[in-house]
Every structure is written in structure tokens, then in C-alpha cells.
Amino acid sequence: MHAIRLHAFGPAQNLRYEEVPGPVPGEGQVRIDVRASGVHLIETTLRRGLPVGPHEPPALPVIPGAEVAGVVGAVGPGVSGDWLGRRVVAQLELGGGYAEQAVATVDSLHRIPDHLDDGTAVAVITTGSTAQGILAVAQLTPHDVVLVMSAAGGLGSLFMQEARHAGAVAVGVAGGPAKAERVRELGADVAVDYREADWPARVRKALDGRDVSVVLDGVGGRLGRQALELLGPGGRFLLHGWAAGEPTEITTRDLVERQLTATWAIGPNMIPAGGPRELAARALDEAAAGRLVPLITRFPLERAADAHAALEARETEGKVVLTV
Structure with a gap:
């Protein structure tokens, strides 16, 4: 099979399209013949050899990727043959998603609804489930004015849709006139x-x-601080990342003098909304019903290096997906 491998930490061009042996499923595992693989922003940082929160750079060489959609082509010991031929999407525990074949545990599989394409399924399995959890924390109402940072991104585009569904006033902030126009759309x-x-x-x-009244901020840095300054008294500031390289600076004085609340909206704060598997299933159901429509920028698998470079340059819209 063909796969993308990283032999040395560094720039996107270090991602190589190579022929490698196919994986063999072990106990409790299946082999997925991959049709679409998700690309996550943190993978660009790990590729450079830098840690991201609890995620340490991998041992090399490595096939990156943690989200795949495709067809079950083989099952390991202890797995029912009923899975063979089923379209599934999964989050991989050990990576290996940038490839024509990948191994996943049977417990990680979600069946893809018949009318949902593979790219959409892989776009929502992690990004969509994270959005579901953050929105459960946000509790948007028709009385809110919601400002979404990076509103043309994978999470941001989903937040914009939910703000509209909730009847709130939706304010989208994006980089460049083309992305701003997409946010209007x-x-x-x-x-x-x-x-x-x-x-x-x-x-x-x-x-x-x-x-x-609400800011959803995954950008941080100076832009995040500018968004914070737009909050009115009693406003809610929800953080879920810092693509700018550093979190938004928030002081106790901000909270006290302006009666603001600030929340790190992922991790334990998402637990009341459900566990990861429940949130992923909910996101797939929402996508199948047409209520959640992810923006997707697609690249063929062999152009994974271009996908990373474009993502780092903020030239992509929505979720980046590699197609096989």
C-alpha cells in the first residue's frame, strides 16, 4: 500500500509518499481500506517535533493521522465477520491514518449512514464531536450575540451554523476577504x-x-484579546485553543470589573454533554440530517505535504481531508 511517512521532524516537505507493507489487524481490530483521512492542526506542530499539550512528538519514522473513513477489508481475531464490507469512520489510537489502509479497534468504529460521504464523515468524527461538546458548554440562546473567531475553520464554521440554528446574532471573524465572504454564505x-x-x-x-455576549475563541494571542474587548458586561468567553501560538490573555480584573466569565471549553467541561463516543455519534447524526454541514478542503493523499503547508499558511477552509 501507499502511505505518508515522516522520517525527520521539520517542514511539511518532510512528509513523504511511499510504498509500505499493509497493516494486519490484531485481536479486537479491523483493517480499514481508507477512502478519506482527516488532517488536524496539531499534527503540523507534532511534525515539527514540538509537543502539543499532552501530545508528545512521535517516534520516527511514523505514519501520521488519527481519523479515517472507509470500508472494513479485514478483521482480526475476536471480531465478527459482520463488519466486513461495512463503511465506517474511526479515531485511531496509534495513528497511521495517512495511508491507503489503517488498523482500528472495533470499539472505535462508527457506521457511516448510507447517504453520508466519507469526507464528511471523517470531517465530523473529531471536529464535529468537539463542536458538539463546546456548544453544550456555550448554551447559545436567541438572545445572544455570538462572535466566532476563525469562523471559516473546521470548528468555527460549525459554530456559525449552530449560532444561526439557535436564533442568535452571528458574528464571524476570518482571515482574508474570501474567507469573510464564505462566512457570509x-x-x-x-x-x-x-x-x-x-x-x-x-x-x-x-x-x-x-x-x-459570547465569544468562541480558538485563535488566542492579540486577536483573541481584541475579541475579549468586544464582550459586553456579563459576557461569556469560551476558549478552545490558540492557533496564534499563545492563549488569549485574560486577567482577574477583566472578570471582576466587567462581570465576565471565562471557560476552557474542552476536556472535563464537556463531560456533561456526553463522552467522546456519544458526542461523535451525535455529530454523525447531525451531519446525516443535514443540520451540520462541515466545510472541507480536500487534497489527494499523495499531496499531504501540500495540505500541511496550506493549513499552516491558513489557506484552507473548514476541515482538511486527504482523499484516497
Whole structure:
């Protein structure tokens, strides 16, 4: 089979398309003939040899990738033959997703609804389930004015859709005029380009006296701080990452003087919404029903290096998916 392997930490060009032996499923495992593989932003950092939170750089050489969709082509000992030929999507415990074949535990499998394509399934298995958990923490209402950072990204585009479903005023912040236009297509009441220095003033003008009541921030840094400054008294600030390289700076004074609340919205705070498997199943159901429609930027498997480079340059929209 063909796969993408990393032999040395460094730039995206270190990802090599190679022919390697196919994996053999062990006890309790299946082999998935991969049709689509998800690319996650943290994989670009691990590729450079840097840790990301609890994730340490892998031992080399390695086939990256933790999200795959495809067809079960073989089963290991202890696995029912009923799985053979079924379309499934899975989160891989040990990586290996950037490949034509991958091994997953049977307990990690979700069946893909017949009318859902593989790219959409892999786009929502992790990103969609994370969005479901964060939105459960956010508890959006029709009275909210919701500002979404990186609103054309994988999570951000889903947040924009949910803000509209909740009847809230949706404000999308994205990088570049093309992405701002895509955010408008998602139904944003206000869409601005954060590359324009006066973007906060543009938001205030467009809201015409209304305060932002909720910020969903996965960007951090200076942009996250600018979003925080747009929150009105009693506003809620939910963090879920820092793509800018550092978290948004929030002080106790911010919370006390403006009666704000700030929440790290992933991890234990998502538990009341359900465990990872329940959230993933919910995301697949929402996608199958057409209520959750992920934006997807697709690359063929052999162009995984280009996919990483584009993701790092913020040239992609929504979830990046490798097609096989």
C-alpha cells in the first residue's frame, strides 16, 4: 500500500509518499481500506517535533493521522465477520491514518449512514464531536450575540451554523476577504476580515449598539484579546485553543470589573454533554440530517505535504481531508 511517512521532524516537505507493507489487524481490530483521512492542526506542530499539550512528538519514522473513513477489508481475531464490507469512520489510537489502509479497534468504529460521504464523515468524527461538546458548554440562546473567531475553520464554521440554528446574532471573524465572504454564505449577520486593523470597530458599527455576549475563541494571542474587548458586561468567553501560538490573555480584573466569565471549553467541561463516543455519534447524526454541514478542503493523499503547508499558511477552509 501507499502511505505518508515522516522520517525527520521539520517542514511539511518532510512528509513523504511511499510504498509500505499493509497493516494486519490484531485481536479486537479491523483493517480499514481508507477512502478519506482527516488532517488536524496539531499534527503540523507534532511534525515539527514540538509537543502539543499532552501530545508528545512521535517516534520516527511514523505514519501520521488519527481519523479515517472507509470500508472494513479485514478483521482480526475476536471480531465478527459482520463488519466486513461495512463503511465506517474511526479515531485511531496509534495513528497511521495517512495511508491507503489503517488498523482500528472495533470499539472505535462508527457506521457511516448510507447517504453520508466519507469526507464528511471523517470531517465530523473529531471536529464535529468537539463542536458538539463546546456548544453544550456555550448554551447559545436567541438572545445572544455570538462572535466566532476563525469562523471559516473546521470548528468555527460549525459554530456559525449552530449560532444561526439557535436564533442568535452571528458574528464571524476570518482571515482574508474570501474567507469573510464564505462566512457570509454560512449565514453570518456580520462577517469581518481580521487582517484589517480596524476589524473590532467594524463589528461595533455593524452591531449598532448591541454588545457581543459570547465569544468562541480558538485563535488566542492579540486577536483573541481584541475579541475579549468586544464582550459586553456579563459576557461569556469560551476558549478552545490558540492557533496564534499563545492563549488569549485574560486577567482577574477583566472578570471582576466587567462581570465576565471565562471557560476552557474542552476536556472535563464537556463531560456533561456526553463522552467522546456519544458526542461523535451525535455529530454523525447531525451531519446525516443535514443540520451540520462541515466545510472541507480536500487534497489527494499523495499531496499531504501540500495540505500541511496550506493549513499552516491558513489557506484552507473548514476541515482538511486527504482523499484516497
